Amino acid sequence: MKLLSFIVCSLTCLLVVPILSVAASNPYEVKQGDTLPDIAIKYSTSAENLIQINGLQTSNLLEGQLLIVPTKHEVMPGESIQDIATEHRSTVESIKKDNHLTSNYLYPGQILDINPRKLNRKGNHILMTLDEFKEWLFNHQFSREIRLIQQHHTWQPSYKHFHGNNHFQLLDSMRTHHMKTMGWSDIAQNITIFPDGKIAVSRPFDVAPEGTIGPTANKHGIAIENIGNFDKGHDVMTKEQKDAIVAVTALLSLKFDLTPSIDTITYHHWWHYKTKERVLDDAKDYEVKSCPGTAFFGGNSTANAQTYFYPLVQEKMEEFKRTFSKQEYKDPLAQ
Ligand SMILES: [Zn+2]
Numbered sequence: 001m002k003l004l005s006f007i008v009c010s011l012t013c014l015l016v017v018p019i020l021s022v023a024a025s026n027p028y029e030v031k032q033g034d035t036l037p038d039i040a041i042k043y044s045t046s047a048e049n050l051i052q053i054n055g056l057q058t059s060n061l062l063e064g065q066l067l068i069v070p071t072k073h074e075v076m077p078g079e080s081i082q083d084i085a086t087e088h089r090s091t092v093e094s095i096k097k098d099n100h101l102t103s104n105y106l107y108p109g110q111i112l113d114i115n116p117r118k119l120n121r122k123g124n125h126i127l128m129t130l131d132e133f134k135e136w137l138f139n140h141q142f143s144r145e146i147r148l149i150q151q152h153h154t155w156q157p158s159y160k161h162f163h164g165n166n167h168f169q170l171l172d173s174m175r176t177h178h179m180k181t182m183g184w185s186d187i188a189q190n191i192t193i194f195p196d197g198k199i200a201v202s203r204p205f206d207v208a209p210e211g212t213i214g215p216t217a218n219k220h221g222i223a224i225e226n227i228g229n230f231d232k233g234h235d236v237m238t239k240e241q242k243d244a245i246v247a248v249t250a251l252l253s254l255k256f257d258l259t260p261s262i263d264t265i266t267y268h269h270w271w272h273y274k275t276k277e278r279v280l281d282d283a284k285d286y287e288v289k290s291c292p293g294t295a296f297f298g299g300n301s302t303a304n305a306q307t308y309f310y311p312l313v314q315e316k317m318e319e320f321k322r323t324f325s326k327q328e329y330k331d332p333l334a335q
Contacts, residue, residue, distance in 0.1 A: 197240030214276025230293025250316035
């Protein structure tokens with residue numbers, strides 16, 4: 001018996017140990033009871049570094065959440081540093097520095113330390129490309145029930161205030177305005193989409209948005225502020241921003257299992273200014289805001305949304321579904 005278990009163990013150890021010590025642990029799936037400091041120790045890093053790499057909005061972890069962690073990589077024949085950097089969301093420079101490499105030469109079997117790149121962050125604002133946002137959204141788990149995606153335009157700041165690189169400055173000034181003037185607890189919106197197609201997350205998804213659309217829309221809502229004034233005759237939305245708005249709305253619909261309709265994707269214009277209840281198209285002009293703009297994807301009525309916006313979102317959802325299986329992160333459809 002002893003001999004048999006010895007043999008079994010040896011075989012198992014031989015098979016498993018070398019793989020475990022080298023294979024990518026990325027992404028790490030959070031188990032019940034895991035804390036950020038525990039995981040940091042396990043991967044020889046700090047909790048702060050994990051927060052920065054993953055764009056965490058809180059240090060509380062939820063079971064099933066995926067975390068990108070520092071890892072080791074065994075070089076396969078034909079692999080370049082660039083391939084490895086792309087695979088692990090790192091950079092050629094950081095891989096060379098962390099492994100004291102003086103050239104791009106690699107040999108098969110070489111073991112490399114890999115530190116994934118940090119997301120672009122200032123305070124609570126995390127600024128991402130669409131690909132980064134997609135990964136961020138599907139790696140995260142949320143405890144709040146989210147079933148209403150709100151579309152807004154900022155009106156001000158508008159296109160004339162955006163200079164191509166002042167994303168954080170605009171986010172900070174909105175946050176200050178919302179907190180100091182409006183008396184809210186944080187910036188009102190969860191998501192901000194810029195004219196260049198960049199996407200910022202600010203107010204944590206697990207905290208309901210705050211703002212004039214009212215508590216009924218906010219309770220289970222996620223608020224998107226699209227930078228610009230999209231009332232007729234003002235800013236003409238860029239293709240980059242259009243694509244990002246459609247894609248972000250499609251990704252949120254997939255993540256939270258929503259089918260585009262007036263009950264799942266809402267315009268601020270459909271909510272009474274005073275009563276804060278949903279009135280759809282049945283209000284006088286002075287009873288509702290024009291937000292997200294009288295020219296937002298063809299207009300701000302429910303018919304406009306059904307004709308010009310939801311079909312684009314639906315089509316994009318189908319496109320994402322076809323590519324999900326190829327992604328590294330967990331397939332949301334398999335959950
Ligand atoms: Zn609005």
